[in-house]
Amino acid sequence: MASRDEAQHVVECDLCQQPVSFFCRRCGVNLCDPCVLIHLRVKSKNGHDIVDYTSKDDGDTCHCDSHPQNDFSAYCKTCETPICMLCVTIKHRTHEISELSDKIEELLKVIATENDRLQSFKHELERILEHTTKLLSSISSIYKLRKDEVTARGEEWHKQIEKIVKKLHQELDDMQKEHETVLQKQQKKFKDMIGKVDEMNGKTMKLQKSKNVTEMQSFVPVIQKQERLSEVSQYSFPKLYEYKIDEYLENKLKENGLSGRIISEIPTVTFVIDTRFPADENNNGLYDMAVTDDNKVWMGGESRELKLFDLQGHLHHTVSITFLGMYLCVYNKQVVYSDTSNKAMRMISDTDTVVTMFTTGDWKPYGVTSAASGDLLVCLRKDDQYKVVRYSSTGTVLQEIQYDSQCQPLYKKTNYIAENINGDIIVTDFKKKAVIAVDRLGIFRYSYSDVTGSTVTTDSVGHVVVTDYLRDKIHMLDRDGRFLRYITPEGGIDRPRGVCILGDGEMMVGECKTGIAKRIKYLKE
Numbered sequence: 001m002a003s004r005d006e007a008q009h010v011v012e013c014d015l016c017q018q019p020v021s022f023f024c025r026r027c028g029v030n031l032c033d034p035c036v037l038i039h040l041r042v043k044s045k046n047g048h049d050i051v052d053y054t055s056k057d058d059g060d061t062c063h064c065d066s067h068p069q070n071d072f073s074a075y076c077k078t079c080e081t082p083i084c085m086l087c088v089t090i091k092h093r094t095h096e097i098s099e100l101s102d103k104i105e106e107l108l109k110v111i112a113t114e115n116d117r118l119q120s121f122k123h124e125l126e127r128i129l130e131h132t133t134k135l136l137s138s139i140s141s142i143y144k145l146r147k148d149e150v151t152a153r154g155e156e157w158h159k160q161i162e163k164i165v166k167k168l169h170q171e172l173d174d175m176q177k178e179h180e181t182v183l184q185k186q187q188k189k190f191k192d193m194i195g196k197v198d199e200m201n202g203k204t205m206k207l208q209k210s211k212n213v214t215e216m217q218s219f220v221p222v223i224q225k226q227e228r229l230s231e232v233s234q235y236s237f238p239k240l241y242e243y244k245i246d247e248y249l250e251n252k253l254k255e256n257g258l259s260g261r262i263i264s265e266i267p268t269v270t271f272v273i274d275t276r277f278p279a280d281e282n283n284n285g286l287y288d289m290a291v292t293d294d295n296k297v298w299m300g301g302e303s304r305e306l307k308l309f310d311l312q313g314h315l316h317h318t319v320s321i322t323f324l325g326m327y328l329c330v331y332n333k334q335v336v337y338s339d340t341s342n343k344a345m346r347m348i349s350d351t352d353t354v355v356t357m358f359t360t361g362d363w364k365p366y367g368v369t370s371a372a373s374g375d376l377l378v379c380l381r382k383d384d385q386y387k388v389v390r391y392s393s394t395g396t397v398l399q400e401i402q403y404d405s406q407c408q409p410l411y412k413k414t415n416y417i418a419e420n421i422n423g424d425i426i427v428t429d430f431k432k433k434a435v436i437a438v439d440r441l442g443i444f445r446y447s448y449s450d451v452t453g454s455t456v457t458t459d460s461v462g463h464v465v466v467t468d469y470l471r472d473k474i475h476m477l478d479r480d481g482r483f484l485r486y487i488t489p490e491g492g493i494d495r496p497r498g499v500c501i502l503g504d505g506e507m508m509v510g511e512c513k514t515g516i517a518k519r520i521k522y523l524k525e
Contacts, residue, residue: 011053015039023056025049026068066091075103128407135405142441149422193227200226262524263476267489270506271519273313277301285515287326288416288455289498289508290335297500297508298335299517300325306335306348311502311519319352327379327416331370332393338365338378345378345391358395363387367416367427377425379414386411388427388438401425401442410436410444420458422479428454428466435466437481446481459501467496469512474499476522489520 011020013032020030024039026049031039040048047069062082064070070084078095088097200223207216279285279302286301296310306325308317319335323346327338335348336357343364345357363380371377375398376391386409387402404410412431419425423440433452437445453469462479465487474487474496487507498510498517505523510516 020053022050023053025051025056026063073100074098075100128403131403131407138441142443145441196226263485263487264522264524267487267520267522269489269491269518270521271311271313273309273517273519275299275301275307275309275510275515275517277307277515278303279513279515283513286510286512286517287324287498288328289500289510289517290328290330291500291502291508292330292335293333295503297502297517298328298330299498299510300328300337301515306337308335309517311508319348320354321348322346322354327365327367329369329376331376332374336368336370336376338368340364340366345376345395357393358391360389363389366414369417369419371419372421372423377417377419379417379427381414385409386414388414388417388425388442399442401438404444410438416455418456418458418464420464420479421460421462424479426456426458426464428456430454435464435477435481437464448475448477448481448483451475453497455497455499457499457501457507459507465499465501465507467499467509469495469497472496474509487520487522489518489522493518 011030012018013020013035014030015035015038016032018032018034021033022031022036023029024031026047027039027044029039030053031050036050040050045068062072064072064082064084064087067084067086070086072082073085074083074088075081075098076083076087076092076095077098079092082100082103083092083097203219204223207219210216275286277285277299284302286299289297289299291297292308296308296316299307299309300321302324304321304324306319306321306328307315309315321337321339323337323339323341325337326340329336331347334350337346337348339346341364342359343361344359345365345368347355347357349355357376360378360380363382365378365380367379369377371390374393376393378389378391380387380389385402387400388411389397389401390399392398402410411427411429413429415428415430417425417427420437424437424445425440425442426435426437428434428451429436430453432447433449435448435451435454435456437447439445448464448466451466451468452471453467455467455469457465459465463484464477464479464481466475466477467473468475472493472495474493476484476487478484493509494511494516495513496509497512499507501507502519504521506519506521509518509520511518
């Protein structure tokens with residue numbers, strides 16, 4: 001068996017199974033030394049071309065199909081085929097003939113161009129393969145996280161349901177006591193009435209044996225005054241089986257999901273701040289804003305400075321920056337902004353100096369937000385490419401989000417960004433006119449369309465708030481991207497852009513063209 005396996009790796013002569021030494025190119029036959037002469041004696045209309053077996057593939061000369069003894073030496077343009085010199089003088093003498101080398105050069109140019117295209121395509125395939133491999137390697141952790149989230153949500157629901165069930169039990173106990181009291185009174189009343197009926201019956205039986213008219217006359221009004229059954233008020237047992245328990249539980253869960261707060265039908269403007277930012281040629285002045293831990297608001301606009309206001313409109317601080325205040329957030333209690341022109345993320349220190357946190361290479365930074373994990377999420381652009389990158393405070397790239405599960409670009413033009421309480425990363429896309437959300441692992445969650453020139457933020461119960469600059473609207477979505485309603489304050493809103501959530505059910509919204517920031521109460525107590 002061992003010798004047979006070894007023999008399988010030896011190329012044999014096609015005539016005698018001895019180890020091969022030569023090869024006939026015209027016949028495609030493997031030959032050993034003794035069999036070469038035998039093969040040459042065999043007549044062939046194509047002739048024979050014997051070469052060393054090791055060089056059987058070295059030759060690049062092709063033989064004419066019509067005259068196998070001749071090599072191709074010209075090209076017939078009329079028939080679009082290579083030919084030999086004999087073909088030129090016979091079959092193709094009236095056709096348009098060209099040099100074979102010219103055709104070879106032409107074909108090689110086409111092949112080289114297509115090969116370059118394939119090589120470029122290969123790089124794209126390799127990129128997609130790398131992305132797919134990363135997704136594949138993380139898929140178990142993705143679904144484990146989803147299961148953990150489902151488990152946590154289930155435990156939360158169980159707690160809420162237990163609380164609601166306990167409350168329902170108490171309500172039913174109270175109802176039971178009330179019903180028992182009523183029925184006990186009814187029971188006593190009916191017993192008394194039956195006793196009275198028995199008494200009337202006894203008196204009637206006695207009078208039937210009597211001839212005392214006077215007593216009969218006095219008894220008639222007495223028996224006529226006794227209640228008839230139709231006059232008796234009967235208490236029916238409550239139909240508890242009709243109680244819609246499922247509907248009740250569902251409503252209670254929804255109420256708890258809003259933490260006891262509901263959206264005001266007509267949100268009110270509780271304060272107005274004139275930020276006094278200058279305007280550009282399109283009259284755009286106020287761009288972005290970010291709230292601090294002590295409920296003050298940093299605002300940026302069409303100038304190289306940031307302003308810090310309290311909620312009563314007092315200007316507390318002004319700092320100079322290296323770019324327009326278009327994209328900013330509060331990170332570790334410091335205000336951070338994107339320096340798009342210099343491709344850097346900057347921070348304002350306690351001494352009001354601009355500190356470079358890190359640079360973003362060839363990519364320009366735009367929208368920025370701080371994440372619950374202590375990282376920074378930044379929208380980046382390079383040429384026509386867009387992505388979201390999670391950075392550490394020192395600029396280490398922790399995560400890149402650029403493609404969906406089909407390896408297609410998620411974004412066409414990223415603008416502003418926010419993180420929701422469930423870890424969703426929400427980006428506004430100017431070209432798509434949409435809000436695009438992925439989960440914390442970068443997996444697509446939802447897209448909400450029909451918003452233009454938008455800024456986005458989220459509140460403490462997971463509402464997504466999106467300003468609609470061109471349509472003078474503020475959209476409110478739930479945490480799954482479903483539209484809830486428009487937030488339209490008294491007096492309306494003019495070109496809303498920057499937005500941030502304050503405490504106590506309020507938000508601050510900046511009117512880009514007027515430079516006015518409006519403090520709006522949108523949740524009821």
